Amino acid sequence: MRRTTGRRGGDEGATAVEFAIVLPVVISVCFFALYGAMYFFYGAVADHVARTVARQVSIPVGETGSGYPDSNPGTVLGDARSAAGSLMPDPTSATSTGAAAEGKLVTVSVTYKLPLLSNLASVIPGMSEIDSVTRTASERRQ
Numbered sequence: 001m002r003r004t005t006g007r008r009g010g011d012e013g014a015t016a017v018e019f020a021i022v023l024p025v026v027i028s029v030c031f032f033a034l035y036g037a038m039y040f041f042y043g044a045v046a047d048h049v050a051r052t053v054a055r056q057v058s059i060p061v062g063e064t065g066s067g068y069p070d071s072n073p074g075t076v077l078g079d080a081r082s083a084a085g086s087l088m089p090d091p092t093s094a095t096s097t098g099a100a101a102e103g104k105l106v107t108v109s110v111t112y113k114l115p116l117l118s119n120l121a122s123v124i125p126g127m128s129e130i131d132s133v134t135r136t137a138s139e140r141r142q
Helices: 014-058 073-084 115-120
Strands: 093-097 105-113 132-140
Touching: 014 073, 014 093, 014 105, 014 132, 073 093, 073 105
Parallel strands: none
Antiparallel strands: 093 105, 105 132
16 A cells, blocks of 8 residues: 655645746846836926926026026026925936027926936846936927
């Protein structure tokens, strides 16, 4: 008479092998889902900041209302950081192009580097193209 020891014949390491195959796939799917969510979040923030700064730069300031805000890169980046607020991340760069005259188009471009993949971009092939999010917005000078 044959005694059974609770094990099925030939299945002794099947669970460990299945776990070793499935775990990297599950971790990869979770990583890319979180990265995709972060990419869209940063895109929405960059779009909001670009539109806000383009609006600020297009409105005349001063007592007479004849001058426009300074559009050098440092000032525009400062405006972008203040437009982002304290709960949103600070933009990596912000630029403004366009003539400072009434009726002319001014374009603001805001770039965010994604925190995790900007560090991993050199390690993972193909990630250097999507390690940052850039959005632009245009307004007519008033």
